[in-house]
Amino acid sequence: MALFREISCFAFLVLGFIFEAAGEDHPCDGIIGDxxxxxxxxxxxxxxxxxxxxxxxxxxxxxxxxxxxxxxxxxxxxxxxxxxKTIREGPLLVEEGAGWISGGSANPLFNLAKRLGGMNSPVRKESYDWRAKTSNGRNADPSGFDVAASLMEECDVDPALVPYHSTGYGRCFLDKFPVRYFAAPSEKEAWLHYLHMWVNKEAGTNDWMDKSARDADHFTEWDMADLRPWRRGxxxxxxxxxxxxxxxxxxxxxxxxxxxxxxxxxxxxxxxxxxxxxxxxxxxxxxxxxxxxxxxxxxxxxxxxxxxxxxxxxxGVELGVTDKILIGWNEPWWGKRPLDLHIIFQDFNLPSEESWLYSIMEFVSTQRHDNVLQAVVTGESAKLMENLPEEEVKNQVVRHLKRVTGQNVPPPSFFRR
Missing domain, CATH: 3.50.50.60 (FAD/NAD(P)-binding domain)
Structure with a gap:
């Protein structure tokens, strides 16, 4: 009798999840025989x-x-x-999939990249043009980001998570954010939604309650302070x-x-x-x-x-959907520095076909190319985006950036999703 050999874990690289598109024919459908x-x-x-x-x-x-x-x-x-999946197109080198090496010497991949001469310099966030905007173009209260960022760290360690072991990961944030943020009451719910999307992006979840706090507590978090791309892709x-x-x-x-x-x-x-x-x-x-x-x-x-x-x-395993959008121009229309644009939604009145944009909490320049922005789309929003024609997705992103920044956004010269 043949023995089935279960999955062997040889990898030290763990990335987001991939789902097959609903409704599409699978190459294995109809494979039958003697x-x-x-x-x-x-x-x-x-x-x-x-x-x-x-x-x-x-x-x-x-x-x-x-x-x-x-x-x-x-x-x-x-x-x-x-x-x-590294994409090379003319002078551009962008990553459709894994993009970063994090964690410093604690990460085996970091040490391998260093040994192979593949390590690039760390990302310096202070060099970015940091902006916080509402979806309709107003300046947002930056202290909302500060509270969200502090909770991303606090709800990632034992003292904060142990009381939530019997419930979802998101409960830590839901309990703590409302009592930490008071600066702009009209933006409170918007910044909470922003935090929710941030957690989904980092955890690869459809909803922050899909991941148990116990599992989150046991997950090995690399040090994000030393975040580097692979030098040659x-x-x-x-x-x-x-x-x-x-x-x-x-x-x-x-x-x-x-x-x-x-x-x-x-x-x-x-x-x-x-x-x-x-x-x-x-x-x-x-x-x-x-x-x-x-x-x-x-x-x-x-x-x-x-x-x-x-x-x-x-x-029993609950999986999420995480997609990436890459959009670039010959020259950055936002200014000379790389962009780090954070977006909160006070109003949820986009047309239904554009509602996937609610899950994007940040557009940020890639480290290699200041003129290329990337964004992450998660959950049901990602599935909606996947089923739209690529040209429509590109046009929706351009319109969204115009609304948020109030700047003239020319047609992009590069787009991948």
Whole structure:
């Protein structure tokens, strides 16, 4: 009887969550067939690693270094890196996925980047043009930001979180903010909403009550004071991981659709079938796909079903959606310094198709390019934004920036979401 090898954690890089877009056809839909035929045509290998992100590449690299036999890595996308995706377009180098190395020497990735000469200088926030504005263009009370920032630190340590262990993470902020902020009563609810969006951005949650305070207390927080980008792009980290993996042992554009892990006639092996109906028999399988993907696809992916105790844990995990917007101009229209624009909403009267903008609490210049702004969109707002045409999203962002800053915002020369 084949033994199913559960997910192995080789990665020390943990990023946001990815969900498959609702309503879209999946390349694995409709993959059916006779297991006996697949077994007869299958390529035999010692280990298959599913997923070519940081975890999968690290797993494959480690197995090859330790002479684990024939190792094959299967990646669903047409590129390696997973949540690491560096975009190079003319003079621009921007990160669609992971963008920062935080935590100083406590973070293994920091030390690796330093050893490889990939470390850039720390981000200096004092060099930014810091602004706090209301969504309709008025100057906002900056002390609201000060209170929010202080609570982001306070609600991240034991003394503050222990009393909230039996409830959601957001309760710490909901209890403390109203008794800390008095400067501008008309902005109180707006700054509380801003704080909510900040927590969602940092925690990767749809709602700040989705994460338990106990889990937040146990989460390792890196020191954000030493925040650095990868000098030549985060994908140089991916290149480092893959350099010892022969190209013949990597297959991209190969989503794994079926994992038969308990076949009597498979000689103790696990049978895998891809969307191209290519079959593999492996002694071991290392699965590094996202939890979001497993939640979405496990019923059709695994035969027999995964063990009930594993499914109970999987179903108990609440995931969030976190997207990034990058928008740039040939020259920064806001001034000579990099921009750090914080936005609060006193009125929630945007058209429904623009309501996703409520989740953006900040536009900030990327460190490499002062003329490129990035923003994070979370939760249901992110899903709404994902389903809009790209040109419409771009135009909505431009209109929003005009309203907030009161400045003339020209058409962007660069846009990614």
């Amino acid at each position: 297991t006996n035929n697949w077994i007869r045509s299958a390529r035999r290998t010692n280990v298959v690693v599913i997923g070519g992100g940081a975890a999968g590449l690290t797993a494959a690299k480690t197995l090859i270094q330790n002479q684990a036999g024939d190792v094959l890595l299967l990646e669903a996308q047409d590129y390696l890196g997973g949540r690491v 985060f994908d140089t980290f991916i290149q480092y991981l893959r350099q010892e993996i022969p190209a013949s042992q990597i297959k991209t554009s190969s989503p794994v659709c079926k994992v038969f892990w308990d076949l009597d006639d498979a000689e103790g092996s696990v049978l895998l079938v891809t969307s191209a109906r290519e079959a593999y028999l492996a002694d071991y399988v290392v699965i590094t796909t996202s939890v979001g993907h497993l939640k979405e696809r496990h019923r059709s992916m695994f035969e027999p079903a995964l063990p009930s105790e594993y499914l109970d844990t999987l179903n």
